[in-house]
Amino acid sequence: MSRFILKRVGFAFITLFAVLTIVFFIVRILPGDPAMVILGDQASQQAIESLRARLGLDVPLPVQYVDFMRGVFVGDWGTSLISGRPVITEILKVLPATIELTLAALVLGAAVGIPLGVWSAIRRNTVPDYLIRLASLLGLSFPAFVSAVLLLFAFAIELRWFPVISSGRGETLGARLNDLALPAINLGLIMAAYITRVSRSAMLEVLGQDYVRTAKAKGIAFGQIIRRHCLRNTMIPVVTVVGLYLGILIGNSVLTEIVFNRPGLGRLIVGALNQRDYPMLQGMMVIYTLMVVVVNLATDLTYGLIDPRIKYS
Amino acid sequence: MSTPTPTTRPRAPALRLALAAVGLSTVGFGVTSAHAEQTTLNVGMASADAGKLDPHVATTTPDKGLLHWMFSGLVRIQPGKASPEFVEPDIAESWTTSDDGLVWTFSLRDDVDCHGEYGTLDAEDVVFSLERSADPEISGFAADFSAFESVEASGEHEVTITLSNPVPSLLGLLVPYHGGNIVCRDAVEALGEDFARTPIGTGPFMFEEYQPQQYVKLVAHEDYFRGAPKIKEIYYRYINSDASRDLAFQTGEIDMIYGSQDQTWVERVSELPGTTVSVMAPGEMSMISLNTSKAPLDDVLVRRAVAHAMDRDTMVAFRGPDVTLAANSVVPEGYLGYTDDVPRYEFDVEKAKALLEEAGHPDGVTLKAIHTTLPDMLSTIEAVQALLREANINLEIELVEHATFHDQIREDLSQVVHYSAARIPVADSYLTQFFHSDSIVGKPTAVTNFSHCDVADEEISAARVEPDKERQLELWAEAQRKIMDAACAVPIYQNLQLWAWKDTLDLGHEVEGSLNLSPAITEQSQFTE
Numbered sequence: 119m120s121r122f123i124l125k126r127v128g129f130a131f132i133t134l135f136a137v138l139t140i141v142f143f144i145v146r147i148l149p150g151d152p153a154m155v156i157l158g159d160q161a162s163q164q165a166i167e168s169l170r171a172r173l174g175l176d177v178p179l180p181v182q183y184v185d186f187m188r189g190v191f192v193g194d195w196g197t198s199l200i201s202g203r204p205v206i207t208e209i210l211k212v213l214p215a216t217i218e219l220t221l222a223a224l225v226l227g228a229a230v231g232i233p234l235g236v237w238s239a240i241r242r243n244t245v246p247d248y249l250i251r252l253a254s255l256l257g258l259s260f261p262a263f264v265s266a267v268l269l270l271f272a273f274a275i276e277l278r279w280f281p282v283i284s285s286g287r288g289e290t291l292g293a294r295l296n297d298l299a300l301p302a303i304n305l306g307l308i309m310a311a312y313i314t315r316v317s318r319s320a321m322l323e324v325l326g327q328d329y330v331r332t333a334k335a336k337g338i339a340f341g342q343i344i345r346r347h348c349l350r351n352t353m354i355p356v357v358t359v360v361g362l363y364l365g366i367l368i369g370n371s372v373l374t375e376i377v378f379n380r381p382g383l384g385r386l387i388v389g390a391l392n393q394r395d396y397p398m399l400q401g402m403m404v405i406y407t408l409m410v411v412v413v414n415l416a417t418d419l420t421y422g423l424i425d426p427r428i429k430y431s
Numbered sequence: 432m433s434t435p436t437p438t439t440r441p442r443a444p445a446l447r448l449a450l451a452a453v454g455l456s457t458v459g460f461g462v463t464s465a466h467a468e469q470t471t472l473n474v475g476m477a478s479a480d481a482g483k484l485d486p487h488v489a490t491t492t493p494d495k496g497l498l499h500w501m502f503s504g505l506v507r508i509q510p511g512k513a514s515p516e517f518v519e520p521d522i523a524e525s526w527t528t529s530d531d532g533l534v535w536t537f538s539l540r541d542d543v544d545c546h547g548e549y550g551t552l553d554a555e556d557v558v559f560s561l562e563r564s565a566d567p568e569i570s571g572f573a574a575d576f577s578a579f580e581s582v583e584a585s586g587e588h589e590v591t592i593t594l595s596n597p598v599p600s601l602l603g604l605l606v607p608y609h610g611g612n613i614v615c616r617d618a619v620e621a622l623g624e625d626f627a628r629t630p631i632g633t634g635p636f637m638f639e640e641y642q643p644q645q646y647v648k649l650v651a652h653e654d655y656f657r658g659a660p661k662i663k664e665i666y667y668r669y670i671n672s673d674a675s676r677d678l679a680f681q682t683g684e685i686d687m688i689y690g691s692q693d694q695t696w697v698e699r700v701s702e703l704p705g706t707t708v709s710v711m712a713p714g715e716m717s718m719i720s721l722n723t724s725k726a727p728l729d730d731v732l733v734r735r736a737v738a739h740a741m742d743r744d745t746m747v748a749f750r751g752p753d754v755t756l757a758a759n760s761v762v763p764e765g766y767l768g769y770t771d772d773v774p775r776y777e778f779d780v781e782k783a784k785a786l787l788e789e790a791g792h793p794d795g796v797t798l799k800a801i802h803t804t805l806p807d808m809l810s811t812i813e814a815v816q817a818l819l820r821e822a823n824i825n826l827e828i829e830l831v832e833h834a835t836f837h838d839q840i841r842e843d844l845s846q847v848v849h850y851s852a853a854r855i856p857v858a859d860s861y862l863t864q865f866f867h868s869d870s871i872v873g874k875p876t877a878v879t880n881f882s883h884c885d886v887a888d889e890e891i892s893a894a895r896v897e898p899d900k901e902r903q904l905e906l907w908a909e910a911q912r913k914i915m916d917a918a919c920a921v922p923i924y925q926n927l928q929l930w931a932w933k934d935t936l937d938l939g940h941e942v943e944g945s946l947n948l949s950p951a952i953t954e955q956s957q958f959t960e
Binding site for chain 1 (some may be wrong): 479480481482483488490491567568571573574624627628642643644645668669670671672674675678679681682684685831832833834835837838839841852854860864870874875876877878879
């Protein structure tokens with residue numbers, strides 16, 4: 119087990135190294151100049167060149183690359199070219215808000231999606247199944263920013279239950295949950311749509327297995343068959359999908375954060391990309407890569423918990 | 432010798448129409464209130480986050496809008512106005528100039544306090560501040576101060592500026608807009624790099640707190656020299672999504688919002704009960720620069736054909752008559768030095784075709800424009816493309832992301848450049864940056880001359896140092912005539928700044944415009960409920 123984890127961590131380092139290298143060069147190949155973004159469009163070419171020099175952007179690329187890599191591993195991720203604040207501080211200030219939102223969406227998605235998927239499979243080709251399938255299809259095809267605005271209309275404008283501006287930093291638990299509710303529902307529903315579909319098809323597959331038929335033949339109650347024999351086996355593909363869809367969740371969280379005006383990595387990365395803030399983009403990539411690597415590792419380890427037959431070597 | 436006398440001037444007719452059309456009220460005039468209930472102002476700005484909040488570096492609309500309420504200058508433009516014609520004393524009580532316009536002596540107030548614990552402002556602070564603005568290593572506006580030979584403290588509360596040559600509208604440079612923002616020396620030195628995150632000035636509101644991607648909180652500067660502000664707190668909230676900003680305004684979570692430059696926005700928000708919508712100058716002018724150095728646009732006949740194919744009335748109707756003014760000259764209307772006495776190219780498709788035929792292009796021409804994907808600008812160029820097609824001018828649009836667009840047009844890769852900009856409202860700024868040969872893209876001194884236009888260099892340069900105001904205006908007018916005659920660029924329209932706020936907010940002045948692009952919130956501003 120520990121050898122497995124070590125091996126995976128080793129691979130994670132290689133992945134991180136490759137991603138950072140690619141990001142480093144891609145952001146610099148892109149046309150667009152942070153010096154111009156900072157100085158504005160009235161700045162003369164001379165002023166822009168002078169600022170580029172001060173920002174260290176005129177240093178040869180290989181030198182910048184070595185500096186950057188050294189920085190990443192010693193924890194010095196540089197300062198934002200635009201705001202002048204340290205990249206790591208900027209990221210750490212908003213990271214908890216993103217993690218909070220993603221986890222809440224994940225929990226909500228699983229809490230809604232798994233029971234619905236299982237129920238839909240059990241009631242295959244009946245009205246509830248059709249309705250659930252239709253609803254999950256809607257959830258998949260609805261852009262996050264549209265559903266976000268609809269939620270705002272319903273719950274913030276008409277009912278006035280929640281604020282439009284979600285600060286993401288309420289002081290009490292109640293205030294935090296109040297801020298988190300609409301964004302988490304928005305993302306959670308999308309996640310639930312994915313999970314419902316996967317749970318349904320996984321459950322259908324399990325229900326067709328010989329051991330389920332045998333259990334039925336033995337006269338075991340159907341509810342017990344589902345709980346004891348089917349659910350665990352259904353979970354393996356669900357966990358895989360949850361891990362994979364985390365990337366999609368992060369993508370949708372960008373739009374959700376913007377519409378709900380919630381702080382988070384999504385808003386940070388969009389700003390950094392528009393402004394060609396190289397150190398910030400690089401820092402964000404480190405974080406995103408780490409998140410994906412960690413989630414993948416967690417997914418793999420979860421298999422073992424769900425199914426004891428899976429051994430790590 | 433001159434002394435400042437604030438003057439008034441009737442609003443430009445077209446602007447007045449635009450303002451009337453959206454029912455601009457004279458905000459709170461005559462409203463008296465014995466007791467102001469609300470003292471916290473929530474403002475919604477279209478931005479993901481704050482940028483550098485150093486007033487000598489900040490250039491974006493969101494950053495300038497915020498700094499507007501925090502800084503003073505030696506002089507300022509009357510709150511509610513945008514033109515340097517309305518200059519009035521700020522930190523300087525009075526000033527004199529030498530006959531040749533080269534030596535300016537400013538007498539400062541002695542009761543100007545810096546925010547926080549940084550003491551009283553004196554002449555040394557002003558000298559430090561102006562020298563900082565002129566330092567290209569620090570300031571983004573150093574070029575504006577290139578004619579400053581020296582800035583000296585000639586007394587504890589007196590500053591003397593000596594120029595190497597007269598500067599058009601020197602006072603315009605000293606308003607708290609770009610380099611004219613006065614900073615406190617002790618604060619800049621004590622805070623170092625942190626100054627860009629915790630700016631310290633002498634204006635009515637001072638920095639209190641910054642929450643990333645959320646807001647900057649300002650609090651009243653109780654020792655402000657014009658008196659303690661009635662509003663005690665301002666939350667300047669960064670809400671990038673237009674829809675969310677509007678919804679938050681609708682629910683009352685914010686009291687004042689930055690609008691989208693869009694007719695439907697004005698119509699929608701005007702209908703909200705208890706709302707004041709303001710259409711403010713200066714506008715951003717949309718203009719099509721035609722690259723005169725490359726065929727077929729090196730032929731003036733082809734450029735004039737493009738000008739004749741542009742239907743300004745259609746473009747104004749397209750963008751929305753309440754938020755747009757037709758642009759007639761290559762300098763935006765309302766700028767000091769603007770004239771509409773320039774060669775006009777009336778909309779005439781047949782004439783455009785005839786000109787193309789005369790130029791040897793009977794089957795029309797194809798032009799290439801590299802263009803940004805920013806939605807507002809994109810819809811404009813698509814409308815222009817449709818108009819030009821009528822005259823057999825095929826405009827091929829190559830779309831690139833915004834930062835790439837700025838990069839590529841400066842590499843001279845686009846024959847036609849659609850640009851939208853606002854500048855300090857003096858003709859020199861637009862003429863120098865867009866039409867003086869020193870500013871041609873690709874040169875070390877390049878700014879934004881995409882057309883390679885050089886027909887009015889003489890007038891632009893001469894006007895810059897002309898001490899006689901009448902003669903200066905004539906030189907600027909002549910420059911505009913020459914540039915329009917050569918059809919270096921085709922002006923399309925001006926997009927005005929849009930804001931809305933609750934009727935219960937009394938800004939304390941009539942709002943026609945704001946150089947800093949946000950309505951002035953002064954010590955007089957208050958809520959009436």
